[in-house]
Amino acid sequence: MQAPAPARGAEEVSAVDTDQARVRSRSERRDAEFTEYLAARQAALLRTAYLVCGDRHQAEDVLQTALAKLYLSWDEVRDRGAVDAYVRRIIVNETTSAWRRPWHRRERPTDQVPETTAHHDTYDEGRSAALWEVVRSLPPKARAVVVLRYYEQLSEAETAETLGISTGTVKSQTSRAMSMLRERTPDHLHPREEER
Template identity: 50%
Template sequence: MNNTRHEEFREYVTARERVLMRTALQLTGDRADAEDLLQAALAKTYLAWDRIQDRAAMDGYVRRAMVNTQISWWRRRKLEIYPTDELPDSPVDDHTRRSELHDALHRALRRLPERQRLAVILRYYEDMPEAEIAEALGISVGTVKSTVSRAMAKLREDTGLGTDFKIPPQLPER
């Protein structure tokens, strides 16, 4: 009987998976969450398979399992969220904005004259002190300072980021 149960359940899932997935998507609004929800509901349905007498009502049973599971997940998430009147000190990491910034910075760096570009890369990406940069480029420390200063002003202007602009820790790969 156990093998028959398994085959009946497999046939049911194969026949109804698309319809049930649409219901799960409507409940969650997200494909990955919908897949998890449907999986959890089908697991509960499989465990109760022998107790469900009316096979025609199987979709209703699975839908009810999805709704109950979604409500449980929602309640659990709700308990994990702690509202506060104060915002956290560190902002949420915005990967898209960071990627756009890296692209803009990369383009702006390419537009710099070679000595300015080298000075900025050595100073901020290689974290070299000004004396080492001066030695590597064959210029004075004062020239390194003024070159980096002019380059940073140009980068601020080209990227439109203003005086708060800081070079990110890694040069965008291209």
């Protein structure tokens, strides 16, 4: 026969209740901070993910993954000013990982494009849509460098940190990407055409 468990004293119960209240308060504060961050930055981060991925649906998936990872490590992010950089890094890494997955290599190009409705961003005045089509034609790493350097306006050092590469690599990839853009940009979009 088992002896009955000793009754917990009032002090012991009070300490447990206090600990539970503290954990609940910390969790509620974390959720409120995260929700506030999402309200302020989600649209801009989705645009960045779209520009890096080149596909709206993939951008939504990548951003969802990035935000889930951010939520799980929210308490560990000490510098709240660096949260965007952390999320951008996840976006770039997830996009690169998607290109490495086996299912992506099994896709076959086709001459017939399925009927879909085109997505037009509300801030787009027409010319930039055509220009971003040229940017989307870049390889994923080159596209990531262009988006971070010129769209997000990060410095070379910030871009290097986000991508996990050296500053010299950012410089060389930027140079190659800009060269490819010059070659691929149609004449009617070229800045010299505006001067005429």
